[in-house]
Amino acid sequence: MATKRMMGFLFLGAGLALCFHPFARAFQAAPDQSGRKSVAPPRIADAPLDISSPSSILAVAIPRTLKNRRAAMAFTYGIQYRNRNFTQTGKLLIDYSAKYEVIFVGGLPYRRLLEENQRPLDGPAAAEEQRRYDQTFAERNQMSLEEKRAYLKRPWNVDFPLPQLTRLFSNTLAGEEIVNGRPAIVIESIPRTDVSPADEEDRRALHKQLRLWIDREDLIVSRLEARLVADDASMKKGTVARIDFLKKEGVWLPAQSDVSFEAKRGFDTVRGETKEENRDFHRFRVDVRLMEPQETAVDGASGAQ
Numbered sequence: 001m002a003t004k005r006m007m008g009f010l011f012l013g014a015g016l017a018l019c020f021h022p023f024a025r026a027f028q029a030a031p032d033q034s035g036r037k038s039v040a041p042p043r044i045a046d047a048p049l050d051i052s053s054p055s056s057i058l059a060v061a062i063p064r065t066l067k068n069r070r071a072a073m074a075f076t077y078g079i080q081y082r083n084r085n086f087t088q089t090g091k092l093l094i095d096y097s098a099k100y101e102v103i104f105v106g107g108l109p110y111r112r113l114l115e116e117n118q119r120p121l122d123g124p125a126a127a128e129e130q131r132r133y134d135q136t137f138a139e140r141n142q143m144s145l146e147e148k149r150a151y152l153k154r155p156w157n158v159d160f161p162l163p164q165l166t167r168l169f170s171n172t173l174a175g176e177e178i179v180n181g182r183p184a185i186v187i188e189s190i191p192r193t194d195v196s197p198a199d200e201e202d203r204r205a206l207h208k209q210l211r212l213w214i215d216r217e218d219l220i221v222s223r224l225e226a227r228l229v230a231d232d233a234s235m236k237k238g239t240v241a242r243i244d245f246l247k248k249e250g251v252w253l254p255a256q257s258d259v260s261f262e263a264k265r266g267f268d269t270v271r272g273e274t275k276e277e278n279r280d281f282h283r284f285r286v287d288v289r290l291m292e293p294q295e296t297a298v299d300g301a302s303g304a305q
Contacts (some may be wrong), residue, residue: 006038051221054171054187060234061214062162067222071107071251077102077281085272093270104284105133106140108151146288160243161205165189166199168205177213179222180246184213191229207232221245221254253281285300 044099050056079100085093099115113121113129122130142152169189177184189210197203207230213223223243229234239261246255257276262269 019054026288050187052173054173054207055166057185057214058166058171058212061212061219061221062165064219065162068220068252070152071269072253074284075102075248075251075253075281076104076109076284077253078276079111080277080279081275083272083274085270088269088271105137106143106148108148110136113159160210160226160241161201161208162221164202164205165210167214168192168195168202169210174211176216179215179244182247183216183224185216187214189214204232206230215247215252218247218252220260222247222252234264236264238262248281249283253277 049060062298079102080097080101082095082097084095087093097115097117098113099118100111100113102109102111104110110133112127112133115121116125129289140148170192171187171189174186174188174226177186188224189212191206191209195206197206207228208226209229210227211225212221214220215222222245223242226239228237228239231237239259241257241259241261243257244255245252255278257274259272259274261273262271264270
């Protein structure tokens with residue numbers, strides 16, 4: 001089972017480097033040269049938003065997106081997963097599919113395997129999933145409140161270095177597009193060549209070029225796309241990952257993630273594609289104690305394992 005999924009999880013499992021960095025930088029709105037009465041721009045934490053400035057937009061959208069991710073931790077849902085691997089000549093090596101459901105175990109989201117290759121689990125596979133469930137249940141019963149809070153900060157399953165965008169990337173506006181029927185501001189982020197990475201996280205961030213679609217009304221990321229511009233571990237330059245979000249009950253939820261990749265496997269290069277489709281979202285009540293002290297909302301799931 002693990003072998004069949006391995007290449008599909010290499011890039012997905014890298015983890016999204018989303019830590020909750022503060023954005024205290026203030027931006028001033030551009031003056032209105034039209035002579036018309038100016039309208040105050042949207043304000044987030046008393047910082048004016050300049051809609052013509054990608055840095056100003058990101059300074060608002062990134063914290064909102066990170067906060068929204070915590071709110072998305074209050075939903076159960078189903079997952080349809082598929083991973084296909086090919087040789088360089090196009091010969092199919094692996095075609096693996098699975099069905100999961102995200103439930104809550106010990107107050108935290110858990111990704112339970114239900115089917116493999118369109119067949120319900122039975123025999124050894126069912127026993128292995130039950131063992132994993134029992135182990136998770138036992139481990140979470142021993143977790144402290146702080147450990148559970150840290151778990152809820154776990155990233156999405158695709159690697160996007162959002163907190164580094166305003167520091168390590170050159171960001172430019174690339175117009176507007178419609179995403180799921182809603183206007184979105186498009187921002188392209190290219191790694192700067194005049195900066196030095198402070199740590200491993202920064203170094204890996206500079207291997208990626210990003211494109212973000214930011215919902216114009218909510219100022220939250222509604223689509224993300226990352227392309228490797230340098231080899232990263234076993235993943236080859238040109239690998240592309242994307243997440244699409246949908247809005248439900250005021251929360252932006254990860255609806256689908258796709259990765260198209262080339263990866264080294266021993267002396268061979270394998271091409272592959274993975275897709276996760278999430279559906280049937282239902283709100284779940286999360287223990288209010290798991291929220292950060294400054295958070296007052298009791299609803300606060302993706303990133304389950």
